[in-house]
Amino acid sequence: MAHGPQPGLTRWLYTTNHKDIGSMYLWFSFAMFLLGGCMALIIRAELFQPGLQIVQPEFFNQMTTLHGLIMVFGAVMPAFVGLANWMIPLMVGAPDMALPRMNNWSFWILPFAFSMLLSTLFMSGGAPNFGWTFYAPLSTEYAPPSVTFFIFSIHIMGASSIMGAINIIATILNMRAPGMTLMKMPLFVWTWLITAYLLIAVMPVLAGVVTMMLMDIHFGTSFFSAAGGGDPVLFQHVFWFFGHPEVYIMILPAFGIVSMIIPTFARKPLFGYSSMVYATASIAFLSFIVWAHHMFTVGMPVAGELFFMYATMLIAVPTGVKVFNWVTTMFRGSMTFETPMLFSIAFVILFTIGGFSGLMLAIAPADFQYHDTYFVVAHFHYVLVPGAIFSITAAVYYWLPKWCGNMYNEAMGKLHFWLAFIGLNLTFFPMHFVGLAGMPRRIPDYALQFADFNQIASIGAFLFGAAQLVFLFNVIRTVRGGKKATDKVWESAHGLEWSIASPAPYHTFSIPPKVS
Amino acid sequence: MHRSNNVKVALKLLAFATGMLGFALFIMPPLYDAFCDITGLNGKTGERYQAVPAAVDTERLITVQFLASNNGNMPWQFKPSVMSLKVHPGEAKDMVFLAHNPTKQTMTAQAIPSMVPFKVTSYFHKTECFCFNQQTLAAGESAELGLRFIVDPDLPAGVNTITLSYTIFDVTKRFANNQKNTGQQKEG
Numbered sequence: 263m264a265h266g267p268q269p270g271l272t273r274w275l276y277t278t279n280h281k282d283i284g285s286m287y288l289w290f291s292f293a294m295f296l297l298g299g300c301m302a303l304i305i306r307a308e309l310f311q312p313g314l315q316i317v318q319p320e321f322f323n324q325m326t327t328l329h330g331l332i333m334v335f336g337a338v339m340p341a342f343v344g345l346a347n348w349m350i351p352l353m354v355g356a357p358d359m360a361l362p363r364m365n366n367w368s369f370w371i372l373p374f375a376f377s378m379l380l381s382t383l384f385m386s387g388g389a390p391n392f393g394w395t396f397y398a399p400l401s402t403e404y405a406p407p408s409v410t411f412f413i414f415s416i417h418i419m420g421a422s423s424i425m426g427a428i429n430i431i432a433t434i435l436n437m438r439a440p441g442m443t444l445m446k447m448p449l450f451v452w453t454w455l456i457t458a459y460l461l462i463a464v465m466p467v468l469a470g471v472v473t474m475m476l477m478d479i480h481f482g483t484s485f486f487s488a489a490g491g492g493d494p495v496l497f498q499h500v501f502w503f504f505g506h507p508e509v510y511i512m513i514l515p516a517f518g519i520v521s522m523i524i525p526t527f528a529r530k531p532l533f534g535y536s537s538m539v540y541a542t543a544s545i546a547f548l549s550f551i552v553w554a555h556h557m558f559t560v561g562m563p564v565a566g567e568l569f570f571m572y573a574t575m576l577i578a579v580p581t582g583v584k585v586f587n588w589v590t591t592m593f594r595g596s597m598t599f600e601t602p603m604l605f606s607i608a609f610v611i612l613f614t615i616g617g618f619s620g621l622m623l624a625i626a627p628a629d630f631q632y633h634d635t636y637f638v639v640a641h642f643h644y645v646l647v648p649g650a651i652f653s654i655t656a657a658v659y660y661w662l663p664k665w666c667g668n669m670y671n672e673a674m675g676k677l678h679f680w681l682a683f684i685g686l687n688l689t690f691f692p693m694h695f696v697g698l699a700g701m702p703r704r705i706p707d708y709a710l711q712f713a714d715f716n717q718i719a720s721i722g723a724f725l726f727g728a729a730q731l732v733f734l735f736n737v738i739r740t741v742r743g744g745k746k747a748t749d750k751v752w753e754s755a756h757g758l759e760w761s762i763a764s765p766a767p768y769h770t771f772s773i774p775p776k777v778s
Numbered sequence: 779m780h781r782s783n784n785v786k787v788a789l790k791l792l793a794f795a796t797g798m799l800g801f802a803l804f805i806m807p808p809l810y811d812a813f814c815d816i817t818g819l820n821g822k823t824g825e826r827y828q829a830v831p832a833a834v835d836t837e838r839l840i841t842v843q844f845l846a847s848n849n850g851n852m853p854w855q856f857k858p859s860v861m862s863l864k865v866h867p868g869e870a871k872d873m874v875f876l877a878h879n880p881t882k883q884t885m886t887a888q889a890i891p892s893m894v895p896f897k898v899t900s901y902f903h904k905t906e907c908f909c910f911n912q913q914t915l916a917a918g919e920s921a922e923l924g925l926r927f928i929v930d931p932d933l934p935a936g937v938n939t940i941t942l943s944y945t946i947f948d949v950t951k952r953f954a955n956n957q958k959n960t961g962q963q964k965e966g
Contacts, residue, residue, distance in 0.1 A: 360784040432787040462795045470802025489947030
């Protein structure tokens with residue numbers, strides 16, 4: 263298998279190589295991350311002080327909407343799929359993904375989906391402005407005309423995710439090296455297997471809900487229109503039936519990544535491997551029966567509020583098992599604090615904070631106070647930024663030497679970490695306070711008493727943004743050269759991916775390795 | 779050996795995904811409607827009721843309050859003729875809502891009912907209601923929109939007040955563009 267990649271642009275267009283496709287996914291998601299980040303900075307710049315300074319409220323709403331959509335569907339999800347493409351075949355000892363040509367397709371429709379979504383910014387009436395949750399009737403009767411393009415772009419993103427998920431499941435189920443039993447799989451593979459099932463179950467529901475919107479807007483149906491006998495609350499139920507599993511889609515692979523990195527740098531095997539697997543599966547199951555905790559205030563009967571409240575709190579149990587296992591893995595380990603480990607430890611601490619504010623929100627009577635305030639914004643940014651984003655960053659630092667054969671600059675990595683860590687907490691911690699004090703989310707202007715905390719948050723946001731430029735610079739520098747990495751890269755790394763050369767050859771495991 | 783297995787797994791998963799799409803499109807909305815119907819959630823009241831002779835319970839006196847509101851920018855004047863009525867369970871009562879179209883064009887409206895407490899929705903019967911049909915008023919025209927209802931004698935004890943609210947929606951465009959579609963519109 264001496265032949266390498268094709269030269270030129272066609273390598274990337276026609277490639278069926280899991281490493282090429284993984285890299286494209288990762289670069290694409292990083293570009294989207296920067297773009298969505300710029301939108302966040304527009305939001306934070308406007309909120310730096312009360313009153314309207316920089317943008318009009320209409321444009322502000324478009325920014326909050328697109329920031330959410332791009333970060334969820336453009337940054338976090340493709341980044342995880344990219345990591346899955348790169349690492350799952352290497353971790354299970356497979357020569358490539360199970361369905362390489364579909365893999366190519368599922369990547370290459372993404373740029374079209376996002377071009378379509380972004381093109382709405384230049385349309386008359388502007389881009390979607392109804393929030394990333396696109397509640398009807400805001401997104402149907404009162405939506406700008408560009409909503410149709412938004413709907414089709416969601417359809418395409420959904421198709422891409424479903425194909426990606428099918429590919430991952432087929433790879434994991436069929437392509438494992440001899441001896442790689444299910445309970446020997448690395449946790450990243452396990453969490454992705456479960457995530458992929460979640461994707462297949464709920465992305466079609468998202469496609470369904472936008473299809474119903476399309477029908478309401480253009481074909482005279484009344485799914486969400488009360489005037490025609492429909493019900494806007496139905497939208498929220500269908501959306502959150504997708505939406506809640508979706509938030510676990512964005513965090514379960516992160517659990518897997520952290521469960522790979524912490525044992526390496528604590529120089530101890532992961533504590534409680536099988537409990538990690540079962541905890542992941544229980545979280546996935548529970549994610550299907552808690553959706554209405556996003557809508558406690560729609561007027562549910564008390565029985566419903568209680569059911570969704572208790573079911574939601576139940577999720578704290580398997581999540582607690584995981585946090586316990588990570589901490590116990592570190593306990594009495596010979597820890598060193600390389601950049602991936604720093605990001606992983608920050609993940610454990612900050613994700614737990616986000617989990618606790620989630621528990622507060624789960625209390626139905628208290629949620630009436632928190633609903634639609636900045637407290638909610640603080641909560642989900644605490645689980646998504648140090649949760650999903652930090653774990654992806656940790657994964658990139660951890661596996662980058664394997665991908666390109668060079669060590670990244672450790673000092674710059676640490677600088678990135680500390681800037682990001684401080685920036686993140688400055689940005690999102692004060693949001694808890696303004697939220698509890700009653701500042702609603704998605705507003706371009708606010709009452710004077712929130713000014714100080716908002717100023718701090720805006721400064722933190724720009725710091726966090728600057729940190730990402732350090733990251734970009736470090737990654738580009740590492741890809742272009744630098745100190746050669748060893749095959750094992752990390753002193754205490756375990757797993758098949760470390761048994762191959764660094765950089766990983768274009769074709770690996772053409773002959774399946776034997777797993778003992 | 780891999781190849782055929784991979785295709786098999788992929789097809790199975792694709793079928794699952796298609797099934798979930800069908801579930802979202804064709805099962806969730808009817809399921810939601812049925813659920814609301816059974817539980818009375820959202821205060822959706824029932825469809826046209828066929829009156830059955832029932833004894834009037836003169837022991838109890840129930841207050842029925844009426845509310846009217848306009849959805850969005852609906853320009854009609856719309857209000858109940860009386861704010862509330864006292865009725866005996868089992869007794870049929872008539873009342874009217876007053877509607878006036880102050881605009882310069884003919885408009886069509888649809889009223890959507892809602893009721894609290896939710897649990898009484900199945901004990902409140904309408905034998906006639908303007909909400910069963912769309913109402914069309916010419917420019918400047920006024921109308922009395924009739925409602926005839928019976929409170930069921932089986933109304934749970936402890937309920938003394940029922941609030942019936944109508945929201946009126948402008949469906950002029952929807953009705954003009956979607957003549958064929960009226961069959962799909964559900965009655966309140």
